[in-house]
Amino acid sequence: MKKMIFAALSPIFALSAVYAGDYYYIATFDDIQGTVTMGSVEAWSLSPVETVTPDSGPGAGDILHFYDSNGYAYGGEEVCRANMPSGTALTVGGVEAEVSSEFWIRRNLSVEGNWVHTVSSDKKYSSETSGIRQLRFAVTDRGDVISVGGDMVLNTFGYFTTRMSNGRSSVAASGGVSLNVGGALAFNFTGFTGTLADKGYHVFDMRDSQSKTAGGNAMLFNLGGLKSSGRAVWMTSATSAVAHFNFNDNSSGSFAGGSFEGVFAADSGVSSQLNITMNGSGRQEMTIYKASNGSLHGFENDLDGKADMSIGNLTVNNGEFVMNTEVAVEILYLSGGRLKFSSAEKVGGMTIDGGTLLFGGTINVGDLTVAANSADVVFSAEDLAAHEITVFEFDYLTDDFDANSVFSAYNEFGQELGGRFELTVEMGGSGSLVYVVPEPAAVAAFIGAAALMFALRRGGRR
Numbered sequence: 001m002k003k004m005i006f007a008a009l010s011p012i013f014a015l016s017a018v019y020a021g022d023y024y025y026i027a028t029f030d031d032i033q034g035t036v037t038m039g040s041v042e043a044w045s046l047s048p049v050e051t052v053t054p055d056s057g058p059g060a061g062d063i064l065h066f067y068d069s070n071g072y073a074y075g076g077e078e079v080c081r082a083n084m085p086s087g088t089a090l091t092v093g094g095v096e097a098e099v100s101s102e103f104w105i106r107r108n109l110s111v112e113g114n115w116v117h118t119v120s121s122d123k124k125y126s127s128e129t130s131g132i133r134q135l136r137f138a139v140t141d142r143g144d145v146i147s148v149g150g151d152m153v154l155n156t157f158g159y160f161t162t163r164m165s166n167g168r169s170s171v172a173a174s175g176g177v178s179l180n181v182g183g184a185l186a187f188n189f190t191g192f193t194g195t196l197a198d199k200g201y202h203v204f205d206m207r208d209s210q211s212k213t214a215g216g217n218a219m220l221f222n223l224g225g226l227k228s229s230g231r232a233v234w235m236t237s238a239t240s241a242v243a244h245f246n247f248n249d250n251s252s253g254s255f256a257g258g259s260f261e262g263v264f265a266a267d268s269g270v271s272s273q274l275n276i277t278m279n280g281s282g283r284q285e286m287t288i289y290k291a292s293n294g295s296l297h298g299f300e301n302d303l304d305g306k307a308d309m310s311i312g313n314l315t316v317n318n319g320e321f322v323m324n325t326e327v328a329v330e331i332l333y334l335s336g337g338r339l340k341f342s343s344a345e346k347v348g349g350m351t352i353d354g355g356t357l358l359f360g361g362t363i364n365v366g367d368l369t370v371a372a373n374s375a376d377v378v379f380s381a382e383d384l385a386a387h388e389i390t391v392f393e394f395d396y397l398t399d400d401f402d403a404n405s406v407f408s409a410y411n412e413f414g415q416e417l418g419g420r421f422e423l424t425v426e427m428g429g430s431g432s433l434v435y436v437v438p439e440p441a442a443v444a445a446f447i448g449a450a451a452l453m454f455a456l457r458r459g460g461r462r
Contacts, residue, residue: 224250392433393431
């Protein structure tokens with residue numbers, strides 16, 4: 001990339017010297033092979049059309065713009081390479097990128113607002129070292145955290161590959177890498193026009209082939225929400241990884257939430273696991289497909305032979321979490337909030353310490369533990385059309401409990417239904433937990449009363 005002409009006396013410089021909110025990245029690959037980092041004034045211009053050197057490097061409140069490659073090539077495409085300062089962390093206001101980019105995280109990088117990255121490639125992901133990347137974080141030296149205070153939005157109408165790497169022993173010793181997003185991590189595919197023949201999708205390699213093979217295999221996603229639109233996302237790992245998706249409120253106490261569809265799968269022989277914890281105060285939905293069904297969701301035949309990541313723990317402590325999965329979950333834990341769970345696969349074990357179960361179909365479980373003093377189950381009107389509803393089928397009941405005193409049934413309007421819960425077996429055996437629906441007339445009365453109340457409330461607001 002050619003550098004822009006320095007316009008020291010131009011009116012643009014005079015204006016920009018007062019306002020330094022937008023920084024345009026102009027460092028070449030030769031520059032960054034030397035001493036030029038993201039903290040250097042030489043790496044930036046205050047104008048997108050000519051070189052206007054800032055008085056200082058970017059800082060809090062400043063928006064960084066990446067719009068051109070700088071001579072760094074990978075996978076047959078040019079990439080914009082940027083290095084963090086080696087001696088200090090960096091905080092900026094936001095990031096906007098329109099070019100494939102690689103960031104070397106030598107110290108922690110914090111973005112106060114949004115990170116928006118829009119790139120489309122015609123080249124597919126490869127787990128090989130020289131593979132394509134539209135966004136890569138090479139976490140080196142003493143950096144192990146990338147933080148975004150707002151949303152992190154990745155847009156494409158073609159292929160978009162994101163890679164995360166922990167490439168130094170010091171990072172391996174720290175346990176892994178953290179991506180903290182106060183808003184939602186959003187994957188948008190805009191190329192979809194109605195047929196699966198449209199090419200393109202998002203891939204996120206959570207621990208790429210240049211990561212250390214021993215230690216530091218955790219990838220921590222601390223998110224205020226997770227979203228996908230247009231097409232499912234392929235989450236993968238070229239090397240052994242344990243991915244933790246932790247959903248939390250942001251520093252202001254709000255939760256973005258969202259709906260996400262994806263496949264979690266890696267090359268056969270790569271050990272990988274997914275764990276999920278819901279602590280946010282809003283609603284998050286995740287749908288996970290099997291790799292063998294990838295062609296049904298826009299991945300062509302690219303997932304053939306891939307192995308599904310195991311799902312270790314799904315824990316719900318707060319908010320509302322909706323999980324639809326074609327892949328088995330080993331452990332379900334409900335202590336608070338609301339959980340709706342749907343899967344044809346058997347859950348290894350489930351513990352209920354409290355909270356609310358939104359009935360989404362019978363949960364087939366190996367070991368069932370009910371330790372709560374009270375827990376609620378919510379049924380839809382469609383559910384209540386049956387005389388009996390099997391909530392759980394289990395192989396082993398770890399502890400005996402009085403089902404009718406622990407569980408309470410509600411409809412979708414929040415009205416308690418009555419009826420009764422029955423265990424078909426005692427502690428130590430296999431069996432089921434069944435809800436016996438009240439007489440149809442009683443259910444109809446509940447639903448009718450709720451509908452009337454809703455109508456009256458609407459009328460009162462007019």
